[in-house]
Amino acid sequence: MGALTRRELLRRAAYIAPTAALWPALLTGCSEEKQSSGSAGGGSLDILVGFGTGNAPEQIRVQEELAKSFEASGGSPIAFRRIPDGEAAQRQLGVLIAAGTPPDIILPTGVYGISLYLDQNIWLDLAPMLRDANVDLNLFVDAAVTAAKAPNYYGPDSDVIVGLPDGVFTHTIAYNKDLFAAAGLDEPPHQWNTAGWDYDALLAVTKALTLDSSGRSAADAGFSADDIVQFGLGHWDTGLMALGYGAQKYDPQSRRLLLDSPENIAGTQFGADLVNVHHVLASDQLAAGVAAGADDPQLAAWKSGKIAIIDMCGCDLQTFGLDNQFEWDVAAWPKGPERLVSTLNLDVGAIVAAGSQPEAAFEALRYLLVEPDNARRLSTKGYGAMSPLRSEQSAFLDELKGDFPGIDLQLFLEAFPFSVNQEGWFPAFTEVGDLGGQFLDPIALGTSTAAEQLPLYQQAAQKLVDRWFQENELPS
Incomplete structure (x- = not known):
């Protein structure tokens, strides 16, 4: 690949x-x-x-x-x-x-x-x-x-x-029914915009589904984050979750990026905390720890029953959906503090x-x-x-x-009203992307916070946008 x-x-x-x-x-x-x-x-x-x-x-x-x-x-x-x-x-x-x-x-x-x-x-x-x-x-x-x-x-x-x-x-979530049953949890809803199915509910569920080798969950006292054998969440789009907080990337009227908006800072930090604070989301490195030697650790961890919930694009069905040795199904994405949003590709x-x-x-x-x-x-x-x-x-x-x-494949069709494409152009599109790692990686690794890094990213990226407008014009 x-x-x-x-x-x-x-x-x-x-x-x-x-x-x-x-x-x-x-x-x-x-x-x-x-x-x-x-x-x-x-x-x-x-x-x-x-x-x-x-x-x-x-x-x-x-x-x-x-x-x-x-x-x-x-x-x-x-x-x-x-x-x-x-x-x-x-x-x-x-x-x-x-x-x-x-x-x-x-x-x-x-x-x-x-x-x-x-x-x-x-x-x-x-x-x-x-x-x-x-x-x-x-x-x-x-x-x-x-x-x-x-x-x-x-x-x-x-x-x-x-x-x-x-x-x-469109995207749904997919979940391992066997792991939900073993934890005694109700399965997530199959109806979009169900009351109570939000980011906080997702966090509570994934804490209960994240286990260490002693069988303690991430919600239990004495849970060992250094000895996780099953994750509640993996193969997941934390960038999308910022949109659930109401974040936007760019305002064409003011010609300004919005990377340091309160909504983007809060949503970005929530996503990073799923890994570094709550310990429920498997990064690739963490997934490799429960699926050693795999070329695709997220896929291998899901297939081996070590991840309970994933983001499921329609394009993932042939890989993450076939030949699973456990019962699984799809459900709706949870709602953020400001809106319910899923990905549209x-x-x-x-x-x-x-x-x-x-x-x-x-x-x-x-x-x-x-x-x-x-x-x-x-x-x-x-x-x-x-x-x-x-x-x-x-x-x-x-x-x-x-x-x-x-x-429940019908959920993919029913996702349209809540689905947003995130790939649209903005000025200095490639350059702003190339700049991102130096500011986003410390947040992802837990060595810095979104409140510290995103204003710095905004300052540096906005200079690129301003320069684009100095050197270019939008089509009339």
Whole structure:
């Protein structure tokens, strides 16, 4: 698996922190990616796969079959350029453009990948082609259309479309039913926004589910935090929890980051305390202690019954959801002090503006992402996602229910009203992210506090934002 997978890219976006390997909520890849090389030949459309998911063997098969079907229908041949490492794929795009040999399409890329290059004129505006082809964006769910318009950069009233939606992922939590039963605990609610299911309730439950080798829980006197054999929480997005406190990253009106807001400080500290004060959340290092030798300690700890509750992206179902040797199910995310919020991941197919075949590239995207049968198959089978087409949303349940009998998959669909995409662009997007580790890692490690570090991060990052505005202008 590559060094930076889809879930890790999303974690970066959630907290603007590239050195998040030290962050308590390390999230692992949405799919098992397998190295596969290739580059486009003459006359073929070159599709780069690697900004997110798409390189797992079962995903490759579906993509290749759809590519052959497109060619058989009269479309251009498609050659996939596969780079399983997300960071390498992002770097390679810049290298290829500089060399005059850019790919024609990036498919798929999340909003994070779009945001990395949004202010560099990399992406072709698809709006004119969509109008000429009479493609109505109302075919897609609203959240996917918003992501495709990149309003943080182009403005809320712009008609620019930087990509065609190709996949939507919502999140629930997943829990080990056997561990809940052994602890004598009620299972978490299967209804979103249930009264009483909040961050404090989550903390109480995960304390009861975190055990040392003597069987004492994290709520018991004499509990040994140095001898934990079972964690209440793992594979978890602490950056998201700050949003539950009401935090925001950036205010476009004032052109200021909000990293040191009281809400962000409180939410960030709560997330760090889950590891360092309450000892209920397994960081990667701690998960490795109960799943020694595993390439993915969070996955191994969950599979071996050493973690009771995890964040479950729809993209995690094929890894964290299959072949478990215990009873499990999904439930709703808990509510923060200010709001109930879960993660919404959105993928698009984007055309590289420097490519030599924009019309042919658009026809490929239209075939793959607008025609319902193809779009459904590519999203659900090719990427493990929900289709962003309104008419095909239920296909997610139809495709997966046979693999997950008894699992409350309907919760993924019901998550939409509470789901927020965290990957949107803001000025100096990459530079602010690159700066984050030096301020966030001490919080994550418990050697400093959010109240100490986030004002310093705000001061340093705001200088980058101010410089961006000195050197650039937003599109008018």
